[in-house]
Amino acid sequence: MNMKPISAKELEYLADSMSNEDLLIKQCTAGAMSCTNSQIQQVLLHQAQVHQQHYQSLLNCLQQHQSIAPTQPQG
C-alpha cells in the first residue's frame, strides 16, 4: 500500500474528524431517543452506527501511520 508519513496538518484533520464523528454519534443517539417522529428516529439511529464506523476507520488510519512516523524532526 502506498503510505507516506502524515503531516502535522493531516494529524490535525484526523483528530478534528474524530471529534466531529464523536459528536455526531452522540447527537444522533440522543436525538433518536427524544424524537417522536419514527422516520427521523430510524434515520438517526441508523446514522449513529455509520458515524461509529467512521470513527473506527479514522482511528485505524491513525494507527497505521503510527508505525511509519519518524521519531525525530525531519530536515
Place this chain on the structure above:
Amino acid sequence: MYPQNQQFMPDEDLAYTVLSDLKRVTREYATAATESVCPTVRQHFTQLLNTTLIMQGELYNAMSQQNMYNTASPALRQEIDKQLKEYQQTQQKTNQFVQQRRSASQPSQQQWGYQQAPPWPIPNYVPQSAGHQGQHPNTQPSTGYFM
C-alpha cells in the same frame, strides 16, 4: 423516548441540528482531502466525504418528506434568462480568447493526455430507506458500508 410535554427539543430542530453538522463535516472532509500528503489518507477522506454527503441527503429527504424543511422559493424565469444570457456571452468571449492564444503558439501544441479523475471505489453505502419513502419504518438498519 421523552413524553410529548418534556421533549428535549422539537423534532425538526433536532433533525436540523444534525443536518447542519453533516453539512459542516462534509466541507471539512473536502478540505482535509485536498490538503492530504499521504495518498491513503486522501483516499480515506474522500470516501468519508462521499458517505457523509449521502447521509446528509438521506436526512434531508426524510425531513422534507415529513415537511420539516422549507425549501427555498423557485428562482424566477426572468432571473434565469438574465444569467443565461450573461454567461453565454462570457463563454463566447472566453472561447475567442482561448482560440487566439492557441493559434499564436500553434507549433507547440502539447498532448497532455489527461486522465479521468481517479476511479475511487464507490462507497458501498446502503441508504437507510432505499425507496425514498419511509414506508418500512421497521426495516433493520443495514450496515453494509465501505469499511
